[in-house]
Amino acid sequence: MTTVTPTDTQTKPAQRLFIPGPTDVLPDVLAAQTAPMIGHRSDEFESLFAKVEKQLQELFFTQNRVYIVAASGSGLHEAAIRNGVRGRVLNFVNGAFGQRWHQVSLGCDKEAIRVDVTWNTAVKPEIVAEALEKALADGPVDAITVVHNETSTGVMSPVGEIAAVVREISPETLVMVDAVSSFAGVKIPVDEWGLDICLTSSQKALALPPGLAFCAVSDRVLARAETVKGRGWYFDFLNLEKSLQKSTTPATPAISLMRALSVQLDHIFAEGLEARFARHARLAQKAQRWAVERGFELAAEEGYRSHTVTNVANTRNISIKELNRHLATQDMQISNGYGIFKDKAFRLAHMGEVTDQDMDRLFAAMDAYLARQGQ
Numbered sequence: 001m002t003t004v005t006p007t008d009t010q011t012k013p014a015q016r017l018f019i020p021g022p023t024d025v026l027p028d029v030l031a032a033q034t035a036p037m038i039g040h041r042s043d044e045f046e047s048l049f050a051k052v053e054k055q056l057q058e059l060f061f062t063q064n065r066v067y068i069v070a071a072s073g074s075g076l077h078e079a080a081i082r083n084g085v086r087g088r089v090l091n092f093v094n095g096a097f098g099q100r101w102h103q104v105s106l107g108c109d110k111e112a113i114r115v116d117v118t119w120n121t122a123v124k125p126e127i128v129a130e131a132l133e134k135a136l137a138d139g140p141v142d143a144i145t146v147v148h149n150e151t152s153t154g155v156m157s158p159v160g161e162i163a164a165v166v167r168e169i170s171p172e173t174l175v176m177v178d179a180v181s182s183f184a185g186v187k188i189p190v191d192e193w194g195l196d197i198c199l200t201s202s203q204k205a206l207a208l209p210p211g212l213a214f215c216a217v218s219d220r221v222l223a224r225a226e227t228v229k230g231r232g233w234y235f236d237f238l239n240l241e242k243s244l245q246k247s248t249t250p251a252t253p254a255i256s257l258m259r260a261l262s263v264q265l266d267h268i269f270a271e272g273l274e275a276r277f278a279r280h281a282r283l284a285q286k287a288q289r290w291a292v293e294r295g296f297e298l299a300a301e302e303g304y305r306s307h308t309v310t311n312v313a314n315t316r317n318i319s320i321k322e323l324n325r326h327l328a329t330q331d332m333q334i335s336n337g338y339g340i341f342k343d344k345a346f347r348l349a350h351m352g353e354v355t356d357q358d359m360d361r362l363f364a365a366m367d368a369y370l371a372r373q374g375q
């Protein structure tokens with residue numbers, strides 16, 4: 001059965017990018033960027049800012065502030081560490097982006113303790129509890145970092161349960177979550193789960209061009225920031241907070257991108273948040289089913305599979321390069337496995353404005369390629 005979503009009813013071009021970001025952007029969202037410039041210290045800008053701020057709070061399910069910065073998600077990895085960590089931070093690493101956050105922590109000269117978790121598996125509350133208790137034996141831990149949706153492996157970790165465990169063991173430890181490739185595709189109730197920082201960027205399930213990043217920040221983080229030295233300036237939350245009170249940003253904002261954001265947020269709310277999350281979950285099921293029915297295995301741990309990117313083990317040993325060449329003839333693209341999984345896996349992303357019909361078109365093209373290979 002094909003399901004029609006609100007995005008089908010506008011003239012949405014067929015999806016081209018089945019890679020985990022950047023994703024395709026709707027034409028009117030792209031067009032919003034071409035409006036003439038305005039000054040950022042103007043009433044017009046402040047009302048644009050106030051509108052998107054309110055919508056973002058709703059999308060993060062938070063009463064906390066959401067900072068909007070002209071940066072990619074990695075910028076907010078750095079902001080989180082610079083503002084929330086005085087001394088020690090535990091970085092959970094079950095993929096490439098957890099690893100990046102660890103490197104960022106080291107780069108900010110913090111005492112960063114790396115906790116490795118097998119790739120393709122989730123960071124689980126019991127793993128966090130054990131590592132945190134062990135680290136606490138040597139002194140306080142200012143924060144833990146964890147990636148909600150590891151784009152490199154297609155694994156989603158239960159960050160709500162993780163936050164609960166951290167609160168129980170060490171209430172003063174801040175919980176910092178990277179939701180770069182799940183936000184706006186998967187429900188993340190920031191306040192209910194007690195996430196101190198939840199960060200994301202524009203080019204994934206939000207279906208915007210790259211260049212903006214967003215982060216919900218708790219009062220606890222601001223209180224901590226007041227005690228942290230070396231917060232820098234661009235990402236200093238205390239600076240961002242002062243400007244936010246006036247519906248603006250300390251430095252010149254990416255006005256064109258914020259216009260695009262405003263249009264896209266309207267699309268997201270028109271679809272309905274629950275419908276959007278359900279669509280992503282359904283497309284993940286569809287991708288998993290396709291892979292298994294074609295004789296592939298799923299690389300990500302069962303029970304923790306991502307709703308936005310499906311990681312398929314290349315158990316049929318197909319050429320992913322050739323497959324992508326074939327897909328390119330129909331203006332489509334998928335992703336190879338990440339890093340050491342190159343050619344050993346491939347990733348099908350279904351995030352943003354992807355519809356059932358888009359997935360059917362992709363699978364038809366992939367099936368044609370497999371048939372031609374006689375595989």
Ligand SMILES: Cc1ncc(COP(=O)(O)O)c(C=O)c1O
Pocket residue numbers: 020021072073074075097147149150151152178179180181201
């Ligand atoms: C889970 C995750 N975290 C962080 C990043 C880095 O984000 P950005 O490329 O926006 O800096 C990515 C990028 O793919 C990601 O997938």
